Amino acid sequence: METINKRKNLNSACALAVLFLVVILMDQLIRPTDSMAMLLTVIRKGSIYALVAVSMNLLNGFTGLFSLGQAGFMLLGAYTYAIFTIPLDERVFVYKYYDYLISVSFPEVLGNLLGGFGLLLGVILALILAGLVAAGVAFLIGLPVLRLKSDYLAIATLGFAEIIRAIFIWGKLGPLTNGSNPLKSYVRLNAFQLHIGDTTINFSTLVPLAFAAFCIWIIVLLVNSSYGRAFKAIREDEIAAEAMGINLYKHKQLSFVISSFFAGVGGAMLAMFASTVQANNFKSTMTYEILLIVILGGIGSISGSCIGSFLFIAASEWWLRGLDSGTFLGIDAPGVFRNGFRLVVFSLIIMSVVLFFRRGIMGDKEIPEVMARIWGRLRTRMRGRAGKGGEAADG
Amino acid sequence: MGLFDVILPYILSGISVGGQYALIAIGYSMVYGILRLINFAHGDVFMVAGLMMVYLAASLPIYLAAPLVVVLTVALGFLIERAAYKPLRSAPRMSVMISAIGVSYLLQNMALYITGGLNKNYPVIPWISDSITVLGATTKRVTVITPVLMILLVIALMLLINKTKMGMAMRAASRDFETSQLMGVKLNSVISVTFVIGSFLAAIASMLFFSNYPGVIPAAGAMPGLKAFVAAVFGGIGSVAGAVLGGLLIGVCESIIKGMDTILVHSGALQSPLELATFSDAFTFILLIVILVFKPTGLFGEKATEKV
Numbered sequence: 060m061e062t063i064n065k066r067k068n069l070n071s072a073c074a075l076a077v078l079f080l081v082v083i084l085m086d087q088l089i090r091p092t093d094s095m096a097m098l099l100t101v102i103r104k105g106s107i108y109a110l111v112a113v114s115m116n117l118l119n120g121f122t123g124l125f126s127l128g129q130a131g132f133m134l135l136g137a138y139t140y141a142i143f144t145i146p147l148d149e150r151v152f153v154y155k156y157y158d159y160l161i162s163v164s165f166p167e168v169l170g171n172l173l174g175g176f177g178l179l180l181g182v183i184l185a186l187i188l189a190g191l192v193a194a195g196v197a198f199l200i201g202l203p204v205l206r207l208k209s210d211y212l213a214i215a216t217l218g219f220a221e222i223i224r225a226i227f228i229w230g231k232l233g234p235l236t237n238g239s240n241p242l243k244s245y246v247r248l249n250a251f252q253l254h255i256g257d258t259t260i261n262f263s264t265l266v267p268l269a270f271a272a273f274c275i276w277i278i279v280l281l282v283n284s285s286y287g288r289a290f291k292a293i294r295e296d297e298i299a300a301e302a303m304g305i306n307l308y309k310h311k312q313l314s315f316v317i318s319s320f321f322a323g324v325g326g327a328m329l330a331m332f333a334s335t336v337q338a339n340n341f342k343s344t345m346t347y348e349i350l351l352i353v354i355l356g357g358i359g360s361i362s363g364s365c366i367g368s369f370l371f372i373a374a375s376e377w378w379l380r381g382l383d384s385g386t387f388l389g390i391d392a393p394g395v396f397r398n399g400f401r402l403v404v405f406s407l408i409i410m411s412v413v414l415f416f417r418r419g420i421m422g423d424k425e426i427p428e429v430m431a432r433i434w435g436r437l438r439t440r441m442r443g444r445a446g447k448g449g450e451a452a453d454g
Numbered sequence: 455m456g457l458f459d460v461i462l463p464y465i466l467s468g469i470s471v472g473g474q475y476a477l478i479a480i481g482y483s484m485v486y487g488i489l490r491l492i493n494f495a496h497g498d499v500f501m502v503a504g505l506m507m508v509y510l511a512a513s514l515p516i517y518l519a520a521p522l523v524v525v526l527t528v529a530l531g532f533l534i535e536r537a538a539y540k541p542l543r544s545a546p547r548m549s550v551m552i553s554a555i556g557v558s559y560l561l562q563n564m565a566l567y568i569t570g571g572l573n574k575n576y577p578v579i580p581w582i583s584d585s586i587t588v589l590g591a592t593t594k595r596v597t598v599i600t601p602v603l604m605i606l607l608v609i610a611l612m613l614l615i616n617k618t619k620m621g622m623a624m625r626a627a628s629r630d631f632e633t634s635q636l637m638g639v640k641l642n643s644v645i646s647v648t649f650v651i652g653s654f655l656a657a658i659a660s661m662l663f664f665s666n667y668p669g670v671i672p673a674a675g676a677m678p679g680l681k682a683f684v685a686a687v688f689g690g691i692g693s694v695a696g697a698v699l700g701g702l703l704i705g706v707c708e709s710i711i712k713g714m715d716t717i718l719v720h721s722g723a724l725q726s727p728l729e730l731a732t733f734s735d736a737f738t739f740i741l742l743i744v745i746l747v748f749k750p751t752g753l754f755g756e757k758a759t760e761k762v
Contacts, residue, residue: 125548203747210492210551211746214683218739221680225736230729343676344562347555354552399567406560413556414541417549 067427075272082268086261097377099264101369103248104376106271107328109368112352113275113361114321119350120359120423121282122314123294125213127346128200131220132319133326134341135196136189138227140327141242141336142235143185149244156240157233166246175253182246186270186327193323194316196223201315205308217343227338241335248331267328274321279361281317290314294359351409356419363421370420375405460720463591464713465706466598470666472705473600477659478682479689479697480611481652487628487692488648490547494554495534497679498561499653503527503660504576504670505565511577520579524657531653532646540642558676565672573669583665596665603662607655608698615694620647628692677735681708684742690755699753704741708734 082102089095111129118124146167150159165188166181173180204215226232228239236242251262281287289310292300301307330336348371356367381388382401390396412419421429478500485493506526510519538557542550582596615621623644626634635641663678664670682697685704689696710717711734715727745752 125551203743207746207750209547210490211687211750213551214492214680214687215739215743215746217680218684218742222736222739225732229732342673343680344559344673347559350552350555351559397567398570399563402563403560403567406556406563410538410553410556410560413549413553414538417545 079265079269082265083260083262086264101373101377102264103267103332104329105369105372106268107325107332108349108352108372109365110271110274110328111322111325111349112356112364112368113278114318114325115349116353116356116358116361116364117278117282117290117321118314118318119353120364121287121294122290122311123297124205124311124314125209126216126315126318127213127343127350128197128216128220128319129322129349130341130343130345131216131223132193132197132322133329133345134220134223134227134338135193136323136326137330137336137341138236138242138338139189139192139323140185140330141245143188144182144245145242146244153242153244154234154237157237160234166250178246178250182250182331185246186324189327190320190324193326194320197316197319198312201312205311205315217346220341220343220346224338224341236338239338241337243335245330245336247334267332270324270328274324275361275365278317278321282361286310286313354419355409355412357421357423358419359423360419360421360425362426363419363424366420375401379404457717457721459590460717461710461713462589463593464709464717466588466591466593467666468706468709469702470597470600470705471663471709472702473604474659474663474701475678475682475685475705476604476698476701477607477655477662478678479685479701480608480655480694482679482683483686483689483691483693483697484624484628484648484652486686488624488631488645489539489550491539491550491554492683493652494551494679495538495557495561496652496656497675497677497682498558498565499527499531499534499675500656500660500663500679501565501670501672501675502530502561503653503657504664504674505569505574507661507664508574508576508670516577516579519577520661523661524654527657527660528650528653531649531656535646535649540645562672562676569670569672571672573671575669576664576667579661579665582662594666596662600662603658604698607658608694611651611655611694614651620644624648681735681738684738687742688745688752690752693752693754696752696754704738707737707741711737 085095085099089099111133115126115129118126142161143163143165145153146164147162150162153159164181165184166178169177169181169184171177200216200219204212204219207215227236229236230238232238248263248266251266253260253262282290289300289305292303292305293307293310297307326341333340352367352371353364354367355371356363356365379401382396382404383398384396478496481496482493485491485496503523503526507519507523510522514522534557538553539550542553582594582599584595585592586595586598587593588598615624623634623639624647626637626639627641627644631641664674667674681704682701685700686697688700688703689698712731714730715724718724719727
């Protein structure tokens with residue numbers, strides 16, 4: 060058994076390494092003006108959304124806690140990241156109307172010490188801090204909120220996300236959050252480049268993919284641990300789980316805090332992807348979108364959430380673009396295909412998933428399981444055919 | 455100008471907004487009472503009613519447009535229930551809630567598509583948008599009409615719930631879904647009637663609400679919807695009187711918080727404004743969390759015990 064697991068792990072590690080190599084290659088070969096440049100955007104944004112969706116799935120799918128606070132924790136992460144990575148010289152221009160409070164930029168400090176590697180280290184440090192801030196706030200919110208049941212929990216977490224947003228645009232906190240003005244000039248994805256002589260190697264697509272993959276891997280380890288089994292027990296039946304000796308409150312709090320940590324990291328990465336951070340972008344609509352991704356992929360399936368995210372982002376950013384700009388699948392109808400039509404089509408697709416394919420793409424299965432099942436079915440069919448062929452030859 | 459004159463306009467507009475929240479809250483409360491579903495789409499039905507008024511009033515006289523809006527909104531509410539919630543009757547509760555979120559997303563995106571994301575000016579409804587003076591404060595007539603109209607509607611609703619057979623069926627269904635079915639209550643029609651009443655009140659509320667605001671945007675329904683839900687929770691889900699009380703309380707508090715800076719500066723308690731108006735929306739949720747922690751069943755809610 061152990062050797063099989065080892066071989067499986069080796070296989071997935073190899074697959075991931077190949078994927079990373081391909082992504083690095085694509086990053087060098089595809090120019091921003093190419094039509095394929097959209098693919099890079101999809102990989103970047105898709106992996107960020109995958110991380111956030113998986114973090115939501117950990118809570119909603121694996122622990123059965125229906126929380127709608129994701130956007131609030133992403134906001135915390137995004138702001139923390141931005142505040143701690145804006146270069147000192149830029150701060151005066153970013154905080155136009157306030158005297159900035161925090162004057163440390165991790166990537167700058169470490170970059171001066173260690174060079175290019177220091178920049179990366181500073182970014183990672185800021186990401187971890189972003190996650191910790193989100194997790195800390197989640198811990199405090201969890202104290203009162205996690206006693207609530209199902210839909211009350213949903214509405215209370217949604218409410219907290221709104222409160223967080225209100226606090227961040229409060230003028231009196233301007234020196235920290237820049238009030239309702241956007242934060243900008245922080246370290247973005249395009250900063251991840253390696254200069255060797257005259258050649259520049261671009262890592263701006265690999266970085267979000269690798270970070271997201273690493274975080275998701277940690278969540279997978281968690282889900283497969285004894286804690287993960289306790290989470291699933293709580294999801295199936297709280298009372299039975301408690302009777303089996305699972306401390307309900309402790310495990311709910313744990314799941315909530317960990318999920319928020321990764322939502323914070325995801326929010327920070329979304330900030331890296333976008334050019335500005337503004338509290339008003341993190342409204343409840345964002346939470347709904349992530350929830351719908353989770354539904355699309357299948358509640359309780361991590362690979363489903365990943366597939367769902369990439370599909371969602373690819374469809375909304377790339378494939379269905381034509382629905383907004385006049386021409387779709389060669390049909391030219393600017394009257395119908397105008398701004399916003401894409402989202403209408405999108406919501407119709409999602410509604411039909413919700414109503415008719417309630418299990419989503421993956422149900423609660425993971426890719427290896429599904430692959431094994433398909434493989435098994437193929438093999439029995441092949442064997443069956445071979446058997447029949449043999450009988451015919453005998454006769 | 456005395457302190458009272460500073461506060462009065464805020465209280466007036468608070469009662470008015472509160473009355474509108476109350477009307478929306480009744481829809482949430484009744485649906486939750488029977489289906490145990492937070493109908494996330496209810497706020498968006500309210501917004502769609504506003505948009506329909508904008509488009510219908512452009513081509514019809516207002517005395518035709520207004521009743522038509524009410525009829526169409528009721529039809530929309532009925533349709534949403536039949537299309538999005540009824541197929542999921544036997545599904546887990548969370549699936550229905552997700553479906554409600556999906557409907558809300560769909561309605562908002564459709565509104566975004568149709569309006570092009572622009573602010574649509576709400577038509578002036580003649581008599582109710584006139585300016586009047588109450589105790590020295592100038593306001594629109596709708597501010598005074600709202601509480602009166604709300605009370606009349608609530609009395610009518612109370613009569614419906616307490617005196618008619620349909621009302622009895624509703625009360626039975628909200629008490630015990632399964633048993634009422636065994637007693638011969640036609641659940642589907644009860645649920646439909648609930649949605650019809652909720653949408654009717656939302657349509658009325660939208661006319662009153664948007665008359666006080668410059669226009670309708672696709673996201674206009676989300677916040678009032680959430681606040682109305684909080685009002686329903688505050689008053690105790692399933693209780694009409696509770697929803698009214700919750701709505702009024704939230705409306706007045708929110709309005710006073712919006713004016714808190716002016717009031718405090720005027721009374722001399724503060725030298726410079728604190729920009730507290732930012733928290734007028736957040737206050738609702740603070741109230742929600744406080745009530746959920748200390749009295750989860752709300753003011754007038756019935757205590758539910760969970761059987762193992």
